[in-house]
Amino acid sequence: MADESKEEERPEIRVERATDAARYLASDKLVWFDGVSDSDEIQLRGVPEDQRFAAEVVGSDVDPATYPGIYGVRPMQLSVPDGDGHGHAVPVAGLTWVGVHPDHRRRGLLTAMLKHHFEQTRREGVHLSALHASEPGIYGRHGYGLASLELEVEIGRGSTLTAPHLEAEAATITTRLGTVNDPGMSERRRRIDLDLTTTNVGTIVGDPEFYDLLSHVPAEETRDSEPPRILVAVRDGRDVGYVTFKRKHKWPNSRPAAEVEAGSLSGAPATRLALLRRVTDLDLSGKITVNGVAGSDPLLSWVQGPRALGDVKPFDSLWVRLVDIQEAVAARGYEADCDVVVEVSDESAPWNAGRWRIRVKDGTGEATRTDDAAEVSLPVAALGAAYLGGGNLAEMQRAGTIAEHRPGAARDLWRAFRTDLGPYAARGF
């Protein structure tokens, strides 16, 4: 009964292309209550015009300056496991700019926009959607699973980073200081990230416009601190990684203790080691915070465990959604075989719902329709969580968030989906 009255309140919602850029931008400003910036227009870079969408509420009083709901897609590439300890890049729809006008919230606009997004993404032949969530409770119900974790860690100046078997390689790397908006820097960063998709599973790479956005420094950002700096790691004349950082003056008791905030640490382990050593040894610095450290990052071994660090704060990194199960299962590689019948629930992308036989042989996976009895029942979000080799299906079964009907079936599935090395954290977008 309660559900019926809720249905009655739900208006008719139409989701279409958002053709009015000013209205789109104003909707975002309202939802995120941001102040005016000289770079408002620039924020739209990397969300192509044909990937900006809006929800209209039919027959309702609507503020003409804003849309009732908006979302946008950044065309991106995501590094997924290749089955051999490495990765390869596949296209992914980077969901962003999601917002609902406060007057229209909790009336089904987000639900309608996500349904539209999955249909649209599928039509375009893209099999995955991914996002960073503003709040953890929003996206699981729409089929997104938490696929990678990230940490914000505080590390003392001059901390010892011990990795005897990486020293020789780290010694071949030089690091050079620049500023994120130096000419050509956005292309260099993009090239490095693209290279890393073959080694660092979980890496996400946007189009060149998105990297232009990353290089833009709004005037207000430099009012009381320096512009974002970048250390680029070079080996044999080739860029192999980078870390960005900003310093803020601090002089307690006339002693230098500048705060350093670093992020976007990218590269192979020896590169990361060389970059971290530099960023933790900057003159006049005190507290150093590094964002976007993976949940299983080598950094935790180099400092000998989390207690060697100051504050360590865990966050969700990338949420992944299988838009098309059949295609997505075939798009990554696997490190072990399996043959498991899975009953998938998926309300927002009903073409995924039902029973699939997931079979992996010699690193190649396929999902085919079957009428055989289900051995595991799970929401599609569980497969998204496991997709990068991070979200543990056996632990989900133990925790009661997925069910198995044959003892050991969840473990069999997990052994195929898991990877020896956990995924890296994904940059914000």
Ligand SMILES: CC(C)(COP(=O)(O)OP(=O)(O)OC[C@H]1O[C@@H](n2cnc3c(N)ncnc32)[C@H](O)[C@@H]1OP(=O)(O)O)[C@@H](O)C(=O)NCCC(=O)NCCS
């Ligand atoms: C998050 C947001 C987009 C939700 O939009 P909405 O149109 O109100 O969502 P819907 O009405 O479609 O809600 C769908 C379901 O999700 C639930 N839900 C929505 N927002 C939620 C939240 N923040 N936390 C937990 N559950 C939430 C609703 O209760 C609803 O559940 P029901 O179907 O059982 O009633 C909107 O609140 C918003 O714009 N927030 C500020 C910006 C933001 O956080 N954007 C997300 C960027 S990642």
